[in-house]
Amino acid sequence: MAGQPIRKPTRLEPWQDPGQAPYVRIEKVTKTFGDFVAVDEVSLSIYRNEFFALLGGSGSGKTTLLRMLAGFEQPTEGKIFIDGVDMAGIPPYERPVNMMFQSYALFPHMTVEQNVAFGLRQDGVAKAEIRDRVEEMLGLVQLAAFGKRRPHQLSGGQRQRVALARSLVKRPKLLLLDEPLGALDKKLRERTQFELVNIQEKLGITFIVVTHDQEEAMTMSSRIAVMNHGVIAQVGTPTEIYEYPHTRFVAEFIGSINMFDGRVVEANGDQVLVASEEAGCELLIAHATPAPAGSPVSVAIRPEKILLSKEPPAGETGVGEGRNRTTGIVREIAYLGDVSIYLVQLPTGKTVRVTAPNVTRRTEMPITWEDEVTLSWRPFAGVVLTQ
Amino acid sequence: MKRIGFLSWALWFGYAFLYVPIVLLIVYSFNDSRLVTVWAGFSTKWYAELLHNDTLLDAALLSFRVAAVSATLAVMLGTCAGLALSRFGRFRGRTLFGGMITAPLVMPEVITGLSLLLLFVAMEQWVGWPDGRGVTTITLAHTTFTMSYVAVVVQSRLAGMDGSLEEAAMDLGARPAKVFFVITLPLIAPALVAGWLLAFTLSLDDVVVASFVSGPGSTTLPMVIFSSVKFGISPQINALATLMVLVVATGIFVASIVMARQERQRKRDEQMAIQNG
Numbered sequence: 001m002a003g004q005p006i007r008k009p010t011r012l013e014p015w016q017d018p019g020q021a022p023y024v025r026i027e028k029v030t031k032t033f034g035d036f037v038a039v040d041e042v043s044l045s046i047y048r049n050e051f052f053a054l055l056g057g058s059g060s061g062k063t064t065l066l067r068m069l070a071g072f073e074q075p076t077e078g079k080i081f082i083d084g085v086d087m088a089g090i091p092p093y094e095r096p097v098n099m100m101f102q103s104y105a106l107f108p109h110m111t112v113e114q115n116v117a118f119g120l121r122q123d124g125v126a127k128a129e130i131r132d133r134v135e136e137m138l139g140l141v142q143l144a145a146f147g148k149r150r151p152h153q154l155s156g157g158q159r160q161r162v163a164l165a166r167s168l169v170k171r172p173k174l175l176l177l178d179e180p181l182g183a184l185d186k187k188l189r190e191r192t193q194f195e196l197v198n199i200q201e202k203l204g205i206t207f208i209v210v211t212h213d214q215e216e217a218m219t220m221s222s223r224i225a226v227m228n229h230g231v232i233a234q235v236g237t238p239t240e241i242y243e244y245p246h247t248r249f250v251a252e253f254i255g256s257i258n259m260f261d262g263r264v265v266e267a268n269g270d271q272v273l274v275a276s277e278e279a280g281c282e283l284l285i286a287h288a289t290p291a292p293a294g295s296p297v298s299v300a301i302r303p304e305k306i307l308l309s310k311e312p313p314a315g316e317t318g319v320g321e322g323r324n325r326t327t328g329i330v331r332e333i334a335y336l337g338d339v340s341i342y343l344v345q346l347p348t349g350k351t352v353r354v355t356a357p358n359v360t361r362r363t364e365m366p367i368t369w370e371d372e373v374t375l376s377w378r379p380f381a382g383v384v385l386t387q
Numbered sequence: 388m389k390r391i392g393f394l395s396w397a398l399w400f401g402y403a404f405l406y407v408p409i410v411l412l413i414v415y416s417f418n419d420s421r422l423v424t425v426w427a428g429f430s431t432k433w434y435a436e437l438l439h440n441d442t443l444l445d446a447a448l449l450s451f452r453v454a455a456v457s458a459t460l461a462v463m464l465g466t467c468a469g470l471a472l473s474r475f476g477r478f479r480g481r482t483l484f485g486g487m488i489t490a491p492l493v494m495p496e497v498i499t500g501l502s503l504l505l506l507f508v509a510m511e512q513w514v515g516w517p518d519g520r521g522v523t524t525i526t527l528a529h530t531t532f533t534m535s536y537v538a539v540v541v542q543s544r545l546a547g548m549d550g551s552l553e554e555a556a557m558d559l560g561a562r563p564a565k566v567f568f569v570i571t572l573p574l575i576a577p578a579l580v581a582g583w584l585l586a587f588t589l590s591l592d593d594v595v596v597a598s599f600v601s602g603p604g605s606t607t608l609p610m611v612i613f614s615s616v617k618f619g620i621s622p623q624i625n626a627l628a629t630l631m632v633l634v635v636a637t638g639i640f641v642a643s644i645v646m647a648r649q650e651r652q653r654k655r656d657e658q659m660a661i662q663n664g
C-alpha cells in the first residue's frame with residue numbers, strides 16, 4: 001500500500017524547468033570495492049529545496065552513493081558537482097553538506113548541547129550565537145529540556161532527533177539522511193515523517209534521504225530514485241513511480257502489483273492490445289509505451305484498480321466479453337479495516353490480488369470465500385512493461 | 388551437585404596455585420628471624436630497616452622513574468601504531484605490519500635485550516648517542532618492548548569504536564587532527580590508561596632486558612633483588628615485595644571500583660532513558 005503524498009505540489013517543478021540548474025549533479029559515477037561494483041554509472045540531477053529519496057533494497061548502493069556525496073568515499077569514475085563545484089578531492093570538512101548517520105553517531109562523551117554545538121564551534125562562531133542557535137535547534141526538535149543529558153541517557157527517538165538537530169544547526173545547503181527513521185516504531189515514524197517534511201520546508205534545505213521503506217519514500221519525497229544493484233532503475237515523482245513504473249523491478253518493488261505475461265496483438269498509437277493466456281482474456285491498455293505487434297510484454301495492474309463484482313459490470317468503455325474482464329474464485333480474504341484484500345484464482349491457475357474499500361460493514365459483505373466473481377479494469381489501469 | 392563440587396575444588400586449587408606463594412612472601416616479611424624459612428614471631432623490623440637501606444631505595448626510585456617515563460613514551464608511540472593499523476584501511480602489507488607490531492610480545496626477552504644492546508653500542512660509535520649505557524638506554528629499551536602491548540590494547544579499543552563518530556566530526560567541519568584530539572582521544576582514554584599501567588608494570592618487573600642495556604650506577608630494583616638473592620634472601624626483600632604488592636593491589640582495586648561504578652551509572656541512565664522514552 002502506498003501512502004498519500006504529504007506535500008502540496010508547487011507551480012512548476014524544478015526538474016521540469018529547463019532554466020533551472022541542478023543543485024547536485026551526479027555524472028556517471030561508479031564506485032567499485034575490489035571487483036565488486038557497488039554503484040554503477042549513476043547519473044542524477046537534484047534541485048534546490050527538493051526532498052529526494054534514494055530507495056532500494058539492502059546492498060543496492062544507497063549508502064555508498066550518499067558517502068560519496070559527503071566525501072567519505074571517492075568515486076572510482078565519474079564526477080559529482082554540488083552547486084556547480086566539482087567535488088573531486090574536496091574533503092568532507094570543506095563540503096557544504098551535512099549528514100545524518102544511519103547509526104546517529106552521537107559523540108558519547110558530550111552532552112546533547114555540546115553535540116549540537118560541535119559543528120558551530122568548528123566554524124569559530126561566537127559563543128553567544130552558538131548558545132542561541134543550539135537553543136533554537138533543540139526547540140525545533142522538541143528537546144529543549146534535554147540539553148544537559150548525555151546520548152546514553154536518551155531513548156532511541158530522542159537520539160534520532162539530536163542527530164537531526166546536530167546536522168541541521170549549521171544550516172547546510174544540502175542535508176544527507178541515511179535511514180533517518182530506521183530505529184523508530186511505526187507511530188513515532190509517521191509523526192517524524194511529518195516533522196521532517198515541515199522542517200525541510202521551513203528551512204528550505206535540499207534533503208537527500210536514503211530509505212528502504214517504500215511507503216516512507218512515497219509520503220515524504222518530491223522525487224524518488226529507485227536503485228537496484230548499484231543502478232538507478234527509475235527516477236520520478238511518487239505518483240510517476242507508482243502509476244507508471246518503467247520496469248518490472250520498479251513495479252514489483254513499490255507496492256504490490258499483478259503481472260500478466262502476454263504478447264502484443266495490435267498497437268494503435270498509444271493503445272495497445274495484449275493477448276494473455278495467464279489472464280484468460282485480452283488486455284487493452286490506453287496510454288501505453290508503444291510496442292510492436294508480436295513482441296512479448298508484461299502487463300502490470302495495481303490491485304486497487306481492479307473491480308470485483310458478482311455480476312459483470314455494464315457500460316464500461318473498453319471492458320467487454322473477453323477483454324479487460326475475466327472470472328475467478330475467491331480463495332482468501334484479508335480484512336484490514338478500511339480495505340479488504342482478495343486473492344482470486346483464475347481458471348488458468350494464476351492468483352490475482354484485488355483490494356477493495358469496505359464501503360459496507362464486514363457482516364454485510366456481499367462477496368465471500370469460494371464465490372465466483374468477475375474481475376474487470378479500465379484501459380487506463382494497466383501498464384505495459386517491455387523488459 | 389557433583390559437578391559444582393568439582394568446579395569449586397578446581398577454583399580453589401587454581402587460586403591457591405596463584406596466591407599461596409604471594410601469601411607466604413607477605414607472611415614472612417613479618418618474620419622476626421633472619422632466616423627466611425624459620426618462623427620466629429611477628430615483627431615489623433624489616434620494614435624499619437628497609438627505610439635505611441639506600442641501595443634498595445635508590446634502585447626503587449630509579450625503577451619507578453624509568454617505568455613512568457618509558458610507559459608514557461610507549462603510550463604515545465603505541466597509540467600512533469594502533470591508530471595507523473586500525474584506521475588506515477586496507478593497505479599493502481597490512482597483515483605483515485599487524486604481525487610485526489605484535490611479534491615483540493612473544494620475542495624472547497634475551498633476544499630483545501641483546502639486539503638493543505648491539506643497537507646502542509653501534510649508535511654510540513656512529514652518532515655519539517646515547518652516551519654510554521644507563522638510565523637513558525634502559526628507558527628506551529623498555530619503551531621499545533612495552534609499546535607493542537600498548538599498540539595491541541589501543542588497536543582493539545579502536546576496532547570496537549564506531550568509525551562513523553570520527554566521520555561525523557569531520558562532516559561537521561573538524562579537520563583530521565582536531566578529530567583525533569577531540570573525538571578519538573577521549574573515547575580511547577580508558578585504553579590509554581590501561582596501556583600505561585600495563586607498560587608501567589612490565590617495565591617495573593623487567594630484569595632481563597634491563598641487565599643487557601644498563602650501565603654502572605643504573606641498577607633497577609628487580610636487578611638489585613635478583614643479585615641480592617644470590618647471597619641469600621634478606622627478609623628486607625620480602626618487606627619490599629609486600630609493599631609493592633600493596634601498591635599494585637590498591638591501584639587495581641581502585642581502578643576496578645571506578646570502572647564498576649561507571650558501568651552501574653551507565654546502566655541506570657539507560658534504564659531511566661527507556662522509562663522516559
Ligand SMILES: Nc1ncnc2c1ncn2[C@@H]1O[C@H](COP(=O)(O)OP(=O)(O)OP(=O)(O)O)[C@@H](O)[C@H]1O
Pocket residue numbers: 033036038056057058059060061062063064065212
Ligand atoms: N568499504 C566497503 N568495502 C567493500 N564493499 C563494500 C564497502 N562498502 C559497501 N560495500 C558493498 O557495497 C554494496 C552496497 O553497500 P551499501 O552500504 O551502499 O548498501 P545500502 O544500499 O546502503 O544497503 P542497506 O539498505 O543495507 O544499508 C554492498 O554489497 C556492500 O557489501
Ligand SMILES: [Mg+2]
Pocket residue numbers: 062063064102178
Ligand atoms: Mg545503507
